[in-house]
Amino acid sequence: SQVFSEPVHEILLVNCKSVEGIHSLKLRIKVCQFIRSQTGDFSQVAKPIKTVDFCDHCIFWLQALTLANASRQNYTTGEIVNLMSADAQQLMEMTVNINLLWSAPFQIVMAVVFLWKELGPSVLAGVALLLLVIPVNVQIAAKVKNLKVRYLNKYSDQRVKLLSEMLHGIKILKLYAWEPAYQRKLMSIREHEVDVLKSSGYLTTYSMLTLTCIPFMVSLATFGVFFHLDGENALTATKVFTSISLFNILRLPLFDLPSVISAVAQTKVSLSRLEDFLCAEDLNPEDVNTNYSGSKHLNVSIPEGSLVAVVGQVGSGKSSFLSAVLGEMEKLEGTVQRRGSVAYVSQQAWIQNDSLQENILFGANLNMPYYKLVLESCALLPDLEQLLNGDQTEIGERGVNISGGQKQRVSLARAVYSNADLYLLDDTLSAVDVHIGKHLFEKLIGPSGLLKSKTRILVTHNVTLLPHTDLIIVMEKGRISQMGTYQELISKRANFTELIQVFSAEHTNEKTTPVEGEKICILCLLSIFSFHSSLSKYSSSSSLSVVLKYLQAFNWRWMWLTVAAYLAQNALAIGQNLWLSTWTAETAKISDFTEWKQSQNYKLLIYGLLGFIQGLLICCGAYVLTKGSLSASRTLHHQLLDDVLHLPLQCFETNPVGQIINRFTKDLFIVDVRFHYYLRTWLNCTLDVIGTILVITSASPLFIVVVIPLGYIYFTIQRYYIASSRQIRRLAGASHSPVISHFSETLAGRSTIRAFGHQGRFIRRNNDVVYENLVYFYNNVISNRWLSVRLEFLGNLMVFFAALFVVLAGNTVSSSTVGLSISYALNVSNSLNFWVRKACEIETNAVSIERICEFAKMDKEKPWIMSKRPPEGWPDRGIIEFVNYKAQYRKDLGLALDDVSFQTRSKEKVGIVGRTGAGKSTLTNCLFRVLEGSEGKIIIDGIDISTIGLHDLRGNLNIIPQDPILFSGTVQSNLDPLGKHSDLELWEVLELCDLKVFVQSLPKKLLHEISEGGENLSVGQRQLVCLARALLRKTKILVLDEATASVDMETDNLVQSTIKREFYNCTVLTVAHRLHTVMDSERVLVLDAGRILEYDTPHNLLQRKGAFSEMVAEAGIRT
Template sequence: MGCMSVVSQDSGPDKNDKPAVYTSGASRSYVGQMPMITNATLRNNVFFGLSADTEEAKVKLEADYTEALAVSALLPDLEVLPGGDQIEIGEKGITLSGGQMARVALARAVMAARPGGLVLLDDPLAAVDAHVGHHIFHECIVGALAGTTGLLVTNQLHFLSHASVARVIVMKAGELVEEGTFAELAAQPTSNFSKMVSSVGGSQQQKDESKVEQKAPEKAGEANIKVVNTGNGELVKKESKAEGVVTWATFHFWFAALGGIRVFLMLAVCSWMFHLAELVPDIFLVGWQMDFFTQETNWYFGICVGINLFGFGMLIFSRFSWVHFTFKASRKIQSSMLRRIMHCPMGFFGATPSGRIINRLGEDQMQIDYQLPSNFQVLCISSWQVVDQLALGISCRPWVGVFVLIFGMLFVLMREIYRRTSREVIRWWVVTKSPVFNIFEETLSGSTTIFAFGREDYFGERFERALQVNMEWLMSRDVANLWSEQRLMCLSSLVVGVLAVLMVMMPSAGASPQLTALGLIYALQLGFSLKSISQYLVSVEGVFTSVERVMEFTNDLQQEPPWQMPADAALVQAKWPQDECSLVFEDVCVRYLPHLPRALDGFSVSLKDREKVGLVGRTGSGKSTVMGTLFRLELESGRILFGGVDIAGVGVGHLRRQITIVPQDPILFSGELRKNLDPLGVRTDAEVWAALKGCSLCALVESLEGGLNAKVAEGGINFSVGERQVLCLARALLRESRVLCLDEATANVDPTNDKRIQEVLSQGLQDCLVLTIAHRLHTVLRSDRILVLERGYLAQSGPPASLLAQPGIFKELANQAGIYNVISDAPLPTQAEGEEVKSI
């Protein structure tokens, strides 16, 4: 069940009257539950295509921009983000925290809103702390957006009692079940809304929001920068492009994947045998005509049939050999590249757009799969054709070799001119294809937001510009090919003419007229064979530019710690960590980049086996970094002992099998639902259903067509965000790991399901050490211990009741959330004022 509220359409203060003197599309704005963040600067993400035509409009636009940053609580973040609003945001907002992404989307909505327009807000308050949410609601939603019709989806019911909220709409199972003002619905004891208010602490909810102390947003040092810019402020570096000739190392890389130089020589010999199968029958026919072997006709006929059958066999064998070995090489290269990419540290994915990765795995790999074997095989065949044709021609007229040498030098000169141009053009063509993939994927995934803001033209122009640049280089490649084609054709025609005259005019060297005629026929083909060699030599080198790009991703990418280590075998034999799963942090320090302050600074704590621990703190205090260290995030100093073993000596593969994390952003993969819950297929249906029952998902799965075999769309978009989050939790429960990390794993569920899940976490994980990150403090109030982090160090540690009874950061955070005591009996703590609960 979820609530929607309609914010009243008041006139609003004069400062919100935005004249339409600059382009802005339709007067509608949308803030999604998972905001669309483009791979651009923070400023460009807020402007989202807005532009001004006059100086007056530009001044007004800048003023509106500053106001949007202020009301969305982004100004304090700009004080600590490298480059301020010019910070380059990674793909899908990986540079920012979830709360910062939500506030960027809010600022974008404020910029686009107009008096009388429509603003759709899909639970924008859930990703921020309580005091920041209070600021956003008053300064932005009912402040800067006054004068618009706002539709706010939320489960934070205490905000709905504000005077600006004209109506409350209650949704259940996709239907509108109740509608009215907050007072009207709350006054009905049997209404769904009244029950929802009671379930989240009704006595707290109806306080006047204006009486709540407003806290300032996070100050310097508290912004959560997950992936930070490099020292020069450039996060996403330009894609590298080699220059000059393709090095021998690139050829060796492909030959090694092929099976070595011996395999290539074998394929070259197969190509020669293939051409001999075409040449030998013609020579045999000459011998038959001359009765060279003085045999009967039937004998000649039988030998001729045998030679042709042998040639047909060599044709099949040659083609099969090329396909088999080159396919094997392509598969080996692709597997190696994919394995290296999957073992890259997270910083690589923040600095590398997905379009660049898709380009290497797509276009470049296709060139290696198809173009490289095809071109190389034709090059080998053409080379043998020239050798055989020269051998036949010289055997008839030896002086022909001198003239062929001269013409060969002309072909080499022509090829060198063509080679340099074609090689660089192909490199640029492949490099400029990456932005096409990147913009297309970005536009497709954010289509809902783009349509809502009416920015189709802006993003269409971005894609067209990138595509145009790529097509210009493709056209350049084709023009270079045509240029060389024309000139090589002229040169080959000249070769054919000269050789034909020489073969007729020069005296024979004792060759028979029949053999001379055959030599003349093949001499007429020599020019075209030389042309083919010149073209395919260039084409092969051009395709090898894709090999060098793939080689970069295969050999040069930074890798995370080793997947396997020597100590793993002994740990597996000892069934580590079967008996004792304590977790000890000893003076742990983490720094993401050398020029940045430490994300963790001397963090030390000892956690007991099966202990339930809550991690709390303001945004950027280091909570997520603590969890990251468990997965072998490199430490600057200190160590972490898990089950008495230093995890620095454990392979990440074996270590990560003992730890499960449920991220704040839920991920489902396309395919069957059962495969998402049990990817390795090691659980029985009964175990899967038990996990679903524990997460209150049985009714949902039973309602799906196919049940456990129901289809999951790409990214799980056929499920709500809350449903995806709970499904990810069920998947984590099925792993039965010894350590479970929950990063706001219930942030997107309604109060009822949140209560059920908290019961599962407290009662169904008795044999598991649980670490829970929470902005909503009520989700960790039943933990055995609370760890309070502040700017990378452990500020407080102890049971929740003890921390609430003493001054400190935890008590301050709890007071902001309206929590003043902990009830230790069976009922779960209720949600208090200021707490965030997302709707499903």
């Protein structure tokens, strides 16, 4: 272990900032992996397996971190996760079985040699039959390989990819009531996957027939030829049962060899997929892309210590310019040179699943004075005061528990704390309100800010900042159209002046506003790690109850048919051997040669007939087992998916997606491929053991005296082993989820990680989580070894006592019975070993089924459809009424909404404002019943919304959320996933959203492929697609939940004007981010601490000099 494991750990701690270093690291790991995989001692096999798996994960993780953007477009996050879990697992398992490729043929050859000594040339008939069967098994392996290709490359990847997107976009699915549509889409992919499993199962059925019948067919052919070669040949008990024992020795390698060949074929597919990924083009830090996003001929030199603003319309190439500076893009021509360290803040903030402080420190040591200065400069101190644990509060995966503005400021604080030389800020100020934006510019980014001596490149749409910059770069269609100081560009009066006019149309009326539509979900912050505890309280089910759940999904009819088939098959197998025993006993008693010859033919015929019937029963058993396993796979997956989609939205905001995906990948793999195999093997072994004990006891009744205590010892060892093994397996499953979560998190933030040069630190973190997972795996293998030693010893004791009692019986037992008894006794050790092992495997792998079933026990949201349905066309007026409404996130927390009562008029435009934590987002959540009220009611057009189903409610409301979430697919499928609208309607809404020209310019127009998360569109374009999606729904009520918080002013203006024009006859609730968006509302609702402070027209509220008037005055808005 020291020879191979330690160097691997040391190698993985090298500095991985350079591409050359990473390629060198990959090569060195592969060498270690190859050397370690050659370890031959099976008692030490866990160590090479552990190292191979460790190396696989690390190589894979490194490649994902260094993958070029062009290569990254070919792989979705779900596909990469599937490669790392399923394909790497296949490679690891092959390490266990690799020695069977030579040991199985060796055992077959040795068994044939000993058979030759017993039966002479007649054994060649059996060998010929074996040789004929081998091509059949090769063909089966080839077909399994083809199926595996289809299973991995197409359906499994598609399913995991779609599932990953669904979980990341679950808020949109729930708010739009799209869960059934996407559930059907996922189930359709799953059905194709199950079809492949079915074909594989039927091939297994045929394989089982050949594997189980080969020993019988070989013995039948050999005995028949032996008998007919020479009429004087007689099958004595010695020859028969020695031969039977040798034939039984043949069974295991013949059983294993096709499986290993199939595993090799599957591993070859996995290796090919892994090779394609590992050989994909890596990132070159000096690359600059002149193709992606239309970036062309960029020539610019930026002085050290200057503040540079990059401006341009939506899709002009501003973010691509920063990516080129980072070296994140494919180079067609040109170079990028930069000096010093880099800090990068992406347009969509990347947040780690860690404490707020650790997100800011980002691996650096804590310098408290500077840390506090950074918090103050990034306007985070007021937020920390509201958090229960201050900066030690766990933010959660993807920062789901804080608002977009808070995420952006945490991301900005991380960059500032790094004290870098060059700062790349991609539209950082668009996610915060103008008041905080002004603070950030004055205290941090601007000429007198904390970063005044640093080089800063800022993408912005805030024209008021431009006079304070040293240099302005104007982007247009991927080119730098203009460059110079503010005064120089203004004097040219070209495109820059037009851009200024567009951006300042609304901005000039608004100086600052303290209203940042952020939410601090205290519930989420308290329960960020509640997933582990919530699942652990469900992890106490007994293995029997879990197996019963599986059998229920398996279908009891198929279960009883399977038991009956295998029971009859094993009874016939014993009957065959008893027939042979009777045959050899009577051979010596018949003196007449003709009668003896006829008797031999008759007995050979009966022996063959019994074998033929046994083969039919094997086919029937394997067939019904396949049917049952498919039923279980289909049922448990559907149940799991249904349970997950019915979870309330808060569960997804507090639980890592990796935890849930792990259920649909690793745990479901056990259900699909492994569990029914363990059940079948256990059933066979159980019947074998029972049959063996009956046969031996019939020959030596005293044997029962030994069986009882040995059976008790077996049972004790089994229970002792299972008690620990089950917990180890649970811990292994729980420790695998952080591996997936960390991997997914790193993929999402790879640009930020590479920009900061923190690859080495993330490699070490990856090593830690992978190594922790492998520690449990190693313990599981070692406990297996512990079990094996004890079972082998007990098995040998049983053989010893069986032989001893037969010898003590003397002449009271016939030689044929003795032979039968001893041959069974020799086999009992293997049967008992397999029986205990498979019983343990069933119990330990039942953890996967238990984990799948855990979601069924978790609290669900209210029914989607209830018996009471709203009338057709509801709501037709759009009148919303809150009546003494109270809501709280948890019973032991205070009220998030406290006695809220107000009513809107039909078609009224209502603005909702309030300071941070006032309850604005809570109000929206209650309207969509994402959060259920504790008292009071909400009435829409005369119907209490709590009395109807969630989908009847959400399907008749409309919302444009803050985060523009798109799914991989086409433009058409993102606009209309349900397929309810014609192409003409789609083009109409695209034109209304100013997207028609852009979509028409795409090669496939409406069928243009959108990548995962809409990454091949700018943020502004994504938000316009979301607006178009809302226009198609045509409901009477529209909610804008900070819909333009993360977009530039130009897109904000376009969205606002389109909404005013197209939703004039609808009730519109606007949760304000930029205060100017509610100034022309008919009425404004002012919230504070969950209560209504004011509700009136903007004019009247300004006259009262109350809370709203104060906000407007602070914002400096001219009225």
